[in-house]
Amino acid sequence: MANLPRPSPCGTFHISSRGERTHSMSFDWVLPFHEPGLAPVGDGTGAYHIHLNGSAAYEQRFERTFGFYGGLATVVCEGNWFHINTHGERAYAESWDWCGNFQQNRCTVRNSDGHYFHIRPDGSVLNGGPHSYAGDFREGSGVVRGIDGMCWHVDKEGAPVHKSKFIDLDVFHKGFARARDKGGWHHIDGEGNDISEGRRYAEIEPFYNGQALARSLTGEYLVIDESGSSRSEPTRPSQDIEDALQNLAVSSWRPIAVRVGILAGLAGGQNRLAVARCDLQVIESAWIELGLLSKHGELTDIGSMLSPDGMWEDRFLYWTGPQSEAWNEAEKRLSNPKLRDDFFAKHANDQDMLNLIQRVLSSYACEDWIGITEALCLSSSETVVDLGGGRGVLLEEIGEAVSNRILVDRPEVLKELELDGVRVQPLDIFKDDIPAGDVYILSRVLHDWDDTKCIHLLMRLPRSSRVIVIDRTAEPGKHGLLSLNMLLVSGGRERTKTEWSHMFSKAGWRIDTCSEWSGHSVFSLLPQSDDS
Numbered sequence: 386m387a388n389l390p391r392p393s394p395c396g397t398f399h400i401s402s403r404g405e406r407t408h409s410m411s412f413d414w415v416l417p418f419h420e421p422g423l424a425p426v427g428d429g430t431g432a433y434h435i436h437l438n439g440s441a442a443y444e445q446r447f448e449r450t451f452g453f454y455g456g457l458a459t460v461v462c463e464g465n466w467f468h469i470n471t472h473g474e475r476a477y478a479e480s481w482d483w484c485g486n487f488q489q490n491r492c493t494v495r496n497s498d499g500h501y502f503h504i505r506p507d508g509s510v511l512n513g514g515p516h517s518y519a520g521d522f523r524e525g526s527g528v529v530r531g532i533d534g535m536c537w538h539v540d541k542e543g544a545p546v547h548k549s550k551f552i553d554l555d556v557f558h559k560g561f562a563r564a565r566d567k568g569g570w571h572h573i574d575g576e577g578n579d580i581s582e583g584r585r586y587a588e589i590e591p592f593y594n595g596q597a598l599a600r601s602l603t604g605e606y607l608v609i610d611e612s613g614s615s616r617s618e619p620t621r622p623s624q625d626i627e628d629a630l631q632n633l634a635v636s637s638w639r640p641i642a643v644r645v646g647i648l649a650g651l652a653g654g655q656n657r658l659a660v661a662r663c664d665l666q667v668i669e670s671a672w673i674e675l676g677l678l679s680k681h682g683e684l685t686d687i688g689s690m691l692s693p694d695g696m697w698e699d700r701f702l703y704w705t706g707p708q709s710e711a712w713n714e715a716e717k718r719l720s721n722p723k724l725r726d727d728f729f730a731k732h733a734n735d736q737d738m739l740n741l742i743q744r745v746l747s748s749y750a751c752e753d754w755i756g757i758t759e760a761l762c763l764s765s766s767e768t769v770v771d772l773g774g775g776r777g778v779l780l781e782e783i784g785e786a787v788s789n790r791i792l793v794d795r796p797e798v799l800k801e802l803e804l805d806g807v808r809v810q811p812l813d814i815f816k817d818d819i820p821a822g823d824v825y826i827l828s829r830v831l832h833d834w835d836d837t838k839c840i841h842l843l844m845r846l847p848r849s850s851r852v853i854v855i856d857r858t859a860e861p862g863k864h865g866l867l868s869l870n871m872l873l874v875s876g877g878r879e880r881t882k883t884e885w886s887h888m889f890s891k892a893g894w895r896i897d898t899c900s901e902w903s904g905h906s907v908f909s910l911l912p913q914s915d916d917s
Contacts, residue, residue, distance in 0.1 A: 408439030443473030477508025549577030
């Protein structure tokens with residue numbers, strides 16, 4: 386039904402496209418007309434729907450009424466939400482805490498527990514719930530956010546459309562959907578596959594005639610096509626650039642504010658700072674601004690993750706503690722490479738600091754190495770030696786996939802450590818005799834050191850073995866800050882694939898295979914042939 390009347394500027398009656406009044410009735414409020422020619426209105430008798438001539442569509446009155454979609458409208462009666470037909474009759478018996486509008490014969494609803502579902506016009510619930518949120522349907526599917534917070538597409542019966550899940554997700558538009566993973570926004574196809582070829586953006590719009598406006602992770606505007614190629618670069622406002630620079634200039638405030646709040650006991654731990662009450666209030670104010678405390682002083686969901694002895698408390702104390710020392714003297718360390726000390730040796734005699742470092746490194750390993758065994762192509766008869774393997778997370782993940790596992794690291798790291806089925810061997814991997822093995826693994830070890838030290842270590846490994854190096858591969862605009870951190874802390878860096886290959890070659894190894902796992906390259910190395 387085209388050119389339906391719209392609300393007047395005063396919002397109390399309806400007017401035509403020419404601005405003329407379409408009926409003589411006036412109300413306390415009105416909303417737009419929808420097919421089949423009904424509009425929600427309200428007056429002293431309550432909320433209801435009217436015909437195009439202003440007459441009531443039915444006798445019933447409600448607390449709130451909304452527009453008709455697919456022949457049904459949402460209403461509220463005595464605090465209960467449900468849908469009615471054009472005669473004002475209930476479409477189904479169930480009541481909800483909230484209802485959306487029907488799109489493609491499916492509608493989002495929420496129950497009193499705060500859980501979301503999709504329903505059919507007869508009120509029956511689709512499979513797959515409950516969800517923490519559910520959106521409207523478009524192009525035959527909708528988006529739900531699970532109880533765990535992750536999002537996926539569902540079909541009109543509630544079944545997943547594909548296997549992919551995302552942090553944020555949009556409905557399909559002309560066959561593509563916007564999706565956000567931990568790297569950023571990108572586009573996916575109907576099967577959940579990334580069509581952006583690994584590119585990620587801070588913001589991105591749906592495709593419009595084959596192109597979409599995006600904003601890069603560094604703030605520039607781009608118009609991209611469906612292959613991810615840039616077609617134009619809209620101008621970025623100078624004020625936006627200046628704001629970004631100002632935020633960058635004071636970006637170090639945030640992690641330090643988190644650190645002092647943790648030490649002051651704001652996350653529930655012991656107050657380890659002798660802070661006056663008036664000063665503590667200033668720290669609390671900073672935590673409120675960061676979203677860690679509510680305005681009433683209660684921990685938010687994010688703030689509660691900084692609880693005592695937890696992973697995130699450890700990580701903040703690590704990055705703002707021992708790791709920040711190198712940044713504080715960055716100029717000196719860049720001018721004098723001799724100041725880039727052995728980070729692990731420096732803290733070898735401080736047991737509390739050593740434990741903090743190892744807890745943090747283990748926490749990252751627990752996240753990144755889940756399921757990695759399949760990427761290592763190990764044989765059940767092999768002996769695997771994990772060099773610089775910390776507290777053994779990777780070897781525990783490998784488990785009994787191999788016959789023997791040997792964990793090698795500094796003596797203070799392995800002190801009193803016992804792991805089922807793992808031989809623990811404390812030693813200096815650069816000086817002491819390395820245990821015999823079929824496969825040697827170096828996971829996030831070589832990026833700690835400069836090329837000379839890495840080549841020395843690789844040359845110490847027996848040529849009868851296979852070497853697996855798991856580390857990041859640097860690309861333009863990727864891992865740059867981490868690379869600078871490694872350079873300042875211990876003289877290491879993140880390397881490009883060409884740099885990795887060159888360094889392996891100088892140590893007498895060649896890349897046999899290279900695969901990707903959790904943002905890392907998995908290099909399987911074999912000895913170079915004599916004529917290489």
